[in-house]
Amino acid sequence: MEDILEKLTIAVKRGKADKNSPYPPDMKGQEGADELTAEALKMGFTAEEVLQKALVKGMHLIGEDFSAGKAFVPEMLMAAKAMKAAMKHIEPFFKSGSVKQKGTVILGTVQGDLHDIGKNLLGMMVEGAGWKVVDLGADTPFEKFKGALEEHPGAIVGMSALLTTTMVNMKGITEKIKAMNPDTIVMVGGAPLSQEFCDQIGADFYSPDPQGATEFLDGLVQSS
Amino acid sequence: MEHHYTVRLEPLGKQIRVQAGTPLKDILFPYGVEFPCGGKGLCGGCRVKVLQGSVSLDEEHKRALEKLGLKDPWRLACRSRVTGDVTLEIGQFDTFILADSSPFHFHPRPGYGIAFDLGTTTLVAQLVSLESGEVVAVETEVNPQARYGGDVISRIEYAVLQQGADELTRLIREKFAAMTGRLLRKTGGTPPEKILIAGNTVMHHLFCGRDLAPMASYPFETPHGDACRFTAEELGLPADHTEILFLPVLGSFVGGDILAGIVATGLDESEDPVILVDLGTNGEIVVGNRDRILCASTAAGPAFEGTNIHMGMRATTGAISSVTVEGGEIKTHVIGNEKARGICGSGLIDAIAVFLDTGQIDAGGRITGDRERLPLTQEVFLTQKDVRELQLAKSAIASGLHILMDRLGYGPQDISNVYVSGAFGTFINLTNTARIGLLDFPEEKIIKMGNTALLGTKMLLFEDGERVDRILRKTAHLSLESNPRFQDIFADNMMFMP
Numbered sequence A: 001m002e003d004i005l006e007k008l009t010i011a012v013k014r015g016k017a018d019k020n021s022p023y024p025p026d027m028k029g030q031e032g033a034d035e036l037t038a039e040a041l042k043m044g045f046t047a048e049e050v051l052q053k054a055l056v057k058g059m060h061l062i063g064e065d066f067s068a069g070k071a072f073v074p075e076m077l078m079a080a081k082a083m084k085a086a087m088k089h090i091e092p093f094f095k096s097g098s099v100k101q102k103g104t105v106i107l108g109t110v111q112g113d114l115h116d117i118g119k120n121l122l123g124m125m126v127e128g129a130g131w132k133v134v135d136l137g138a139d140t141p142f143e144k145f146k147g148a149l150e151e152h153p154g155a156i157v158g159m160s161a162l163l164t165t166t167m168v169n170m171k172g173i174t175e176k177i178k179a180m181n182p183d184t185i186v187m188v189g190g191a192p193l194s195q196e197f198c199d200q201i202g203a204d205f206y207s208p209d210p211q212g213a214t215e216f217l218d219g220l221v222q223s224s
Numbered sequence B: 001m002e003h004h005y006t007v008r009l010e011p012l013g014k015q016i017r018v019q020a021g022t023p024l025k026d027i028l029f030p031y032g033v034e035f036p037c038g039g040k041g042l043c044g045g046c047r048v049k050v051l052q053g054s055v056s057l058d059e060e061h062k063r064a065l066e067k068l069g070l071k072d073p074w075r076l077a078c079r080s081r082v083t084g085d086v087t088l089e090i091g092q093f094d095t096f097i098l099a100d101s102s103p104f105h106f107h108p109r110p111g112y113g114i115a116f117d118l119g120t121t122t123l124v125a126q127l128v129s130l131e132s133g134e135v136v137a138v139e140t141e142v143n144p145q146a147r148y149g150g151d152v153i154s155r156i157e158y159a160v161l162q163q164g165a166d167e168l169t170r171l172i173r174e175k176f177a178a179m180t181g182r183l184l185r186k187t188g189g190t191p192p193e194k195i196l197i198a199g200n201t202v203m204h205h206l207f208c209g210r211d212l213a214p215m216a217s218y219p220f221e222t223p224h225g226d227a228c229r230f231t232a233e234e235l236g237l238p239a240d241h242t243e244i245l246f247l248p249v250l251g252s253f254v255g256g257d258i259l260a261g262i263v264a265t266g267l268d269e270s271e272d273p274v275i276l277v278d279l280g281t282n283g284e285i286v287v288g289n290r291d292r293i294l295c296a297s298t299a300a301g302p303a304f305e306g307t308n309i310h311m312g313m314r315a316t317t318g319a320i321s322s323v324t325v326e327g328g329e330i331k332t333h334v335i336g337n338e339k340a341r342g343i344c345g346s347g348l349i350d351a352i353a354v355f356l357d358t359g360q361i362d363a364g365g366r367i368t369g370d371r372e373r374l375p376l377t378q379e380v381f382l383t384q385k386d387v388r389e390l391q392l393a394k395s396a397i398a399s400g401l402h403i404l405m406d407r408l409g410y411g412p413q414d415i416s417n418v419y420v421s422g423a424f425g426t427f428i429n430l431t432n433t434a435r436i437g438l439l440d441f442p443e444e445k446i447i448k449m450g451n452t453a454l455l456g457t458k459m460l461l462f463e464d465g466e467r468v469d470r471i472l473r474k475t476a477h478l479s480l481e482s483n484p485r486f487q488d489i490f491a492d493n494m495m496f497m498p
């Protein structure tokens, strides 16, 4: 019985979206995350179980490999595709309220910057860790963060920047977010950033990779 | 005991002490000498005349010289190493060499001109006789702005965020005046007709004193990219009447250096579609022919220059510049024949290709087994992160090429030639660049061009402004970030396809 959740975990980690997908080559013809999720639900596992014991676990495993350098952008994107294929089946349960997401995370690449691949990976990992993600896209000014925060009170903000000329824009945005509500948690990241920079601009959290961010987020849930 | 020898370069009057066995290519490259056939010994473009002392010959070199109809005292720089004290005359400065190795046809005019390649890192200026086409004198220096950061973004940062623009402008103009001033002393009092300067967008703005703020954030479009004219007086030069011009920007980060590259490769006059790619930090790419030209900058990053690589370094003495396997054993070539201290871009590409073939790196870029490091010599090794950095850089270039070619409706088979410019491009092994998916074209289509900015600027000394205008009219810049599929294309190109 538990077997199918294990299979689903592997399908997510390896990025096997559905039976027809040619990736990864060594899993050709095997069932993917799509079919396995449908089956698991049919077999009587609750959506909550499928989410926690397979999807979150699979994304956590790929996240660990990514942090260790054993997996890279393409593998992460494939894993995220598999996760999305599985999520289709879980989403109705979010809506009906029978499965609860851990909270809402608002993401955006900072104003002036269009590099969004790192932010997208972060979004996939955060979603894969059981959070609702509101992605504001790239070149995001404060006003957009503000609008999203008003719509999702209590949400956590994640900002990304890849340019040394745009990361400075994080400072003003963080200050304005904190002025709206000093309790709003702001995470920052992107290749040119550092813990030092994060401290300087008054943000709450920095991590060089998405794994660190999901662990931080999980810590927030436990402590509250 | 290691020997050192003295190499004198004429007509430059430069004297350099180097280790025995140092390839002449390593010595001459910084002086703007080009290796038109990429150092294959085929074109003779890199020939040097031995005026004093000797450069020993091996069989292969002898045959190459014979084929080209060259006798003593000529040597091919690309085939030579330093084997004793020697004085060399750089033959290349007699005639211009084009990509196809035919001499460049020019209309002689009286007087002198100066071609100035204003790079982010290095500055090269050549004084050219417009009558004979000869290079009379050369000046090279490090860009004095470099202390405010190596890449263009850090210069923008200093100029815009730290109000350092005036300082950067002053530094570069002073250096320019000093270098051209020294060249002007060699004209026997005749003021030059023309001084043409080529540089990327940021160098253009800083030299011309234009506001860089538009280049600091999205959409990275500048209204100040037009050609910039100066009087000698403005730049503190004694010469009057001289026409001084900084070549215009093509679009966004693609500057006048690439425009000169288009001239040097003849891309704008070619019937068949060709590609020009600069494997530097900005990774500029141009695709097109005489009808239509599209350009972009792919932001490859500095991995090919050895930056962000754990044991990475520039292509200088002590750097592993090539890697091969013989009988299962890894062999490295170290610049300057020294003990390896690190690895430069060309060595990195070779190393990755070798490890892919030996199965120590898999198609996804992962180091196989439980190893953390892949040793190349006793001290020098690659890390997993190095492989990842290379994947980002090579995919940026490959994805840029993919998107531009796609936009123009070209497949790889439609492209007649791929010109590779930049210091780094000259040293790469083409089989390996194809192997790692950086430039996946048949080897015979790829031509290493060296410093195309300098060559093109030199060629433009003999033309009126019209060619530049024609190029500007048919060239468009494409912002790669506007492609909604960028992320998928970028991820695909990170893989190492067998």
Ligand code: B12
Pocket (backbone or CB within 6 Å): A073, A112, A113, A114, A115, A116, A117, A118, A119, A121, A122, A158, A159, A160, A161, A162, A163, A164, A165, A187, A188, A189, A190, A191, A192, A206, A207, A208, A209, A210, A213, B151, B153, B154, B218, B219, B220, B253, B281, B282, B297, B298, B299, B300, B301, B302, B303, B389, B392, B393, B396, B479, B480, B481, B486, B487, B490
């Ligand atoms: C891909 C790329 C592009 C693409 C971007 C496409 C896109 N949709 O994102 C294109 C080609 C369009 C591009 C354009 C430009 N680029 Co660019 N680009 C790169 C490149 C090659 C890779 C960046 C990348 O995607 N990395 C992979 C991702 C997964 O990593 P990441 O973003 O760092 O994210 C990870 C972490 O940082 C973290 N993370 C990210 N965000 C967050 C947020 C939080 C909250 C947390 C916790 C973690 C986190 O998680 C991610 C996964 O680990 C780098 C060079 C390099 N070799 O790295 C240059 C680079 C970033 N670009 C650079 C530049 C200068 C530009 C341009 C301005 C100029 C140019 N064309 O040359 C333009 C302008 C683009 C714009 N309008 O904003 C420079 C920046 C230099 C500097 N000093 O700031 C770089 C470093 C290259 C260089 N020249 O040195 N670029």
Ligand code: FES
Pocket (backbone or CB within 6 Å): B034, B035, B036, B037, B038, B039, B040, B041, B042, B043, B044, B045, B046, B047, B076, B077, B078, B079
């Ligand atoms: S013969 Fe040496 S570069 Fe062509």
